[in-house]
Amino acid sequence: FYxxxxxxxxxxxxxxxxxxxxxxxTLASDKVGVISKAEYNELLEVAGKSFVEYIAGFGMDSxxxxxxxxxxxxxxxxxVEDPVADDDGGLPFVRILSHVNPERxxxxxxxxxPQDGRIRLGILQxxxxxxxxxxxxxxxxxxxxxxxxxxxxxxxxxxxxSARHQTLAPDYSSEGELLRELIPEEFNLFxxxxxxxxxxxxxx
Numbered sequence: 001f002y003x004x005x006x007x008x009x010x011x012x013x014x015x016x017x018x019x020x021x022x023x024x025x026t027l028a029s030d031k032v033g034v035i036s037k038a039e040y041n042e043l044l045e046v047a048g049k050s051f052v053e054y055i056a057g058f059g060m061d062s063x064x065x066x067x068x069x070x071x072x073x074x075x076x077x078x079x080v081e082d083p084v085a086d087d088d089g090g091l092p093f094v095r096i097l098s099h100v101n102p103e104r105x106x107x108x109x110x111x112x113x114p115q116d117g118r119i120r121l122g123i124l125q126x127x128x129x130x131x132x133x134x135x136x137x138x139x140x141x142x143x144x145x146x147x148x149x150x151x152x153x154x155x156x157x158x159x160x161x162s163a164r165h166q167t168l169a170p171d172y173s174s175e176g177e178l179l180r181e182l183i184p185e186e187f188n189l190f191x192x193x194x195x196x197x198x199x200x201x202x203x204x
Contacts, residue, residue, distance in 0.1 A: 009192075016151060018143045022136035024128045025079060025094065028121040029058065038113040042106050043078075043097070046119065050105035058121060065100040073097035073107075074166040075124050083116040094122065096163045110162075124167040126174075133160075133175055137182040156183060158191030165193050 011017075033054060037045035046054040052062045065072050078095045097107045144153050160175060168174055183189050 011157075016149065018140060018147065018153065020136045020140035020143065022132040022139070024132045025077070025122045025124060026128070027079065028076065028123045031057075031120065033119050035113060035115060035117045035119060038115045038117075041109045041112055042101070042104070043109060043113045044104060044106045051107040052100060052102075052105040055100075055107075062100045062102065062105075066102050068098045070099065071166065071169060073099075074163065074169070077122050077124060077163060078109075079120045079122045080114065081118045082114045083118070094161070094163055095119075096166060124163065126168055126171070129164050129167060130174060130178060133178050134182065137179060141183075153187070155188040155190075158189065159194050160191065162193045 033046040035043060035046055036048050043051050045051065055062060055065075064070065073096055078097065079092055080095050081092050095109050095111060095113060097109050099108055100106070101108055140156070147153075158179060164175065165172060179189060
């Protein structure tokens with residue numbers, strides 16, 4: 001087992017994979033904010049107000065969120081739409097914040113925050129996350145059974161988001177345990193947590 005390591009996976013060849021996708025996020029509010037100031041992974045202002053003022057509008061006390069150990073934002077991620085995108089208004093993605101920087105009244109993310117992006121506050125809940133695992137596995141197995149190409153499928157690769165891992169704390173193994181229950185032993189099952197976006201290649 002390795003920590004502080006990265007995995008770069010490239011699969012090529014005469015492959016015809018079957019793909020199943022499942023995700024879930026509930027919006028805590030329909031209120032949309034525009035990021036008016038950001039510096040790489042630090043969210044400084046939303047609509048001209050400090051990030052601390054922004055979350056105060058949701059009844060959140062920033063003084064309780066100054067330590068990464070609080071894990072508060074793991075359950076309340078930001079749903080972001082990047083302004084540099086296509087005519088559909090952008091490809092939404094999730095940003096998990098680590099903590100609040102009280103000196104700058106900012107939110108510190110684990111990854112880059114896009115300037116001028118639009119954000120909404122979301123909610124991630126364990127029961128919903130576990131249901132998506134079940135949905136994805138059942139859909140994939142149904143697709144395998146329905147396949148008429150004559151191909152034999154032996155390996156299942158599961159890639160799940162690191163935000164899910166953080167949200168499931170302290171039950172970190174629950175996703176893997178459920179998959180072992182759902183996937184028949186005839187398949188090789190392996191996977192990892194992704195710290196980046198999984199997205200269509202059409203987006204640049």
